[in-house]
Amino acid sequence: MSSRWYKSLYWRIAIGFVLCLAGMLVVQAMLFVWIIPVSGPTVPARPERFAQTVATDVAEALDTDASLDVVQFVRSQFGRTALPFLVLMNDGRVVDNAGVLSDPLMRAAQARLERRGPDVDRPDPRGPGGRVGPGGLGGPGGPGGLGGRGRDGRGGPDFFDRGGRGFDRRGRGDPGFGPLRLIATPIVVKDQREGVVVVSPTAPFGFLLRRFAPTLTLIATSVLVVGALFAAVVIFGPARRRLRQVEDAARRLGAGDLAARAPARGGDEVAAVATAFNAMADDLGARAEALAASDRVRRQLLADVSHELTTPVTAMRGYLETLTMPEFDLDDGTRARYLGIISDETGRLERIIGDLLDLARLEGGGGSLVVADVSVEQLFARVVARHERACREAGVRMSTSIEPGAETLPGDRDRLEQALQNLAANALRYAPAGSAIELHARRRDNEVTITVSDEGPGITPEHLPHIFDRFYKAEGSRSVRAPGSASPDGSGLGLSIVKAIVERHGGQVSIDSQPGRTVFSLQFPRLSSSGPAEAAL
Secondary structure (H helix, E strand, C coil): CCCCHHHCHHHHHHHHHHHHHHHHHHHHHHHHHHHHHHHCCECCCCHHHHHHHHHHHHHHHHHHCCCCCHHHHHHHHHCCECCCEEEEECCCCEEECCHHHHHHHHHHHHHHHHCCCHHHHCCCCCCCCCCCECCECCCCCCCCCCCCCCCCCCCCCEEECCCCCEECCCCCCCCCCCCCCEEEEEEEECCEEEEEEEECCCCCHHHHHHHHHHHHHHHHHHHHHHHHHHHHHHHHHHHHHHHHHHHHHHHHHHCCCCCCCCCCCCCCHHHHHHHHHHHHHHHHHHHHHHHHHHHHHHHHHHHHHHHHHHHHHHHHHHHHHHHHCCCCCCCHHHHHHHHHHHHHHHHHHHHHHHHHHHHHHHHCCCCCEEEEEEEHHHHHHHHHHHCHHHHHHHCCEEEEEECCCCCEEEECHHHHHHHHHHHHHHHHHHCCCCCEEEEEEEEECCEEEEEEEECCCCECHHHHHHCCCCCCCHHHCECCCCCCCCCCCCCCCHHHHHHHHHHHCCCEEEEEEECCEEEEEEEEECCCCCCCEEECC
16 A cells, blocks of 8 residues: 555545535635625614614604604614614613623613703704704714713713713713723603613624524534535545445455455555455465365375275285185185285285375374485485396386585485385386486585486376376376386375475475476485484474
């Protein structure tokens, strides 16, 4: 898997989550900007103008209908305003949207109603010039009274702190007063002050939270739900599908489907898990095939062993039954021939059992090898002496040759001699009369190689992969038996034993066969040995 960070599933999920969160915030802000003006509270641009607007609208409504429900009117007209205000009438009726600011607004409204000044007694509601000033019903200066001047002397609304103490526009007020906080504008109906409107120029956090919380909650919840669904589909959906594919492949493999594989697309962690799973599945498949092949070999071995053991036993039993039958009067020559056959079959049975035991010990790692420096010349001499009579009877000569550096070989002398004896006997069976069997030793790259070659008919290519299998008969592998060659009476275990002995010594065995020449090569590592020692190789 690539080590590039952007191919990591975790990084892709993290980046995708950040982008999704940023998109949700952008969408939420856009929805808030769009929804608030449509359905949410309105925010006046100038608190003074808003205070004068409320006072003017209430005054006009009372002038038209003296029995007006001021509370209902103010709430219907200005209840959605996102600015804290309070309307206090002379008769004690109160309209309040300020919540936590009710007490400060109330104190400011009461202070404004209790104050009396020249603006109360003005006869002309429009003041000089016959127009409404910028702050409400007044003269040329603006709001604050009926044509009079406000506390700053220039006309306009009155300003209070939260305790109801007054200020001028510059916030100077009386000594010791705090900063400007509240704005108060009288409600004048037919030259009479009927109430006062008090507005806070700033909205505290608690007030704004109560005003905008429902809309914000609706928007945030909607965007969160949609964003979560989008993230689940776009960010986590592909990873979940790929993990499900790996899970399904694991279930199918566990159910016995050795061909189950997980998609290994991409270079992230899921692909790494899928790749590891596929490698495990390949390994399990190979092991299952190996177990199946081993079971087939085991069954074939049992069949071969049964056949090989049954053949001499059957022959022995037949001749023994014949010899014990009283109705058959056998002459001495026939009886002796029958006993000779029984003896031969007994020896054959012993050889098969001995070879099976040797092969089992060698392949199973049982027993130990006595490792020492073995003289190759002595090995060759013992092999030649063992087969000298058979070679003379078959008309075959056996020669040996040893190159410099290959005079000694570390190993178990008896086992090495057993391997060479088996190869020489196998070559002698198929060597034609007048041919030669050669035993040769050479050293190459710290290895000693011993070859046993004959001039027989060779082995066909399709039989070469099975030549070292148990009970593989030599006559089944040779294309044509040479006339006059020795009769093949092996058990079919000789070459298997050779292979096991060579591998126990850490070497390798190979074969090269062509018509007219077959060469068995035994390669041994050229290791030094200071003396005899036992080793379980």
